Amino acid sequence: MVENDFYNMVFPVLSLMPIWALVIICLLLKKGELCPGQRSRFQGELITIWTILFVALMMGVESAIAGWILIIGALGAGYGVLLSIWQGKLPGKRSIPDKAIYFALAPLGIFSIGVLCSQANAFAILPMIITGTVLAHLLLVKAKSRLQAFNKILPFIGVAAVLVSLIVVMTLIGFGTNEALSAEQINDFMWFIGILIGGIFLWLLPALSSNPQSHTLLGIATFLLLISQILITELVVSLS
Secondary structure (H helix, E strand, C coil): CCCCCHHHHHHHHHHHHHHHHHHHHHHHHHHCCCCHHHHHHHHHCHHHHHHHHHHHHHHHHCCCCCHHHHHHHHHHHHHHHHHHHHHHCCCCCCCCCHHHHHCCHHHHHHHHHHHHHCCCCHHHHHHHHHHHHHHHHHHHHHCCCCCCCHHHHHHHHHHHHHHHHHHHHHHHHHHCCCCCCCHHHHHHHHHHHHHHHHHHHHHHHHHHCCCCCCHHHHHHHHHHHHHHHHHHHHHHHHHC
């Protein structure tokens, strides 16, 4: 079983979040009708994904993850940084070929499978979807995307994953253990619920009002949802 400590709880959530966000961005690059300016701005935001991934890999060194998984992740992240450097040197609204970005999914896909298989259960998929989706939405807003439909689609995906995760957690609490929750577990769960509600509220606020999407609000929502998913990962591991 995965040890229940700080690095082992943070690493899987933080490392899988940017990979899921990259998958969404790649789908938009492939399927979206983007003008050269939008495509260039999308690619310019990818440096955020590589940065988060490198931070996660540094935490992974202190976790129980196998070394070969970290090496593959580092290769994928390093390749991504080279892509961002290449794109940054292009003049005007020019962008690098989309296929060059798609190639990053090969090592990072192996890395993500390795991370998921190293977890105590498959629950890690849900935090990956929740945090990765809100991160992708943040990058789209920062890139001034005109794909307005995704301002509704991405929050819907995130909220659906949140509801599924809550059902799983409540099932584990109600039927998965014969022991009562400890005071620490109850405290973690209460913090999780409070932070989760705050993150979801900020994420959905523009959709529920006439206000435009704000990357500041989305940035705070991304941070809150990341913290909430780390807390619930710790709780699920302790219940498993």
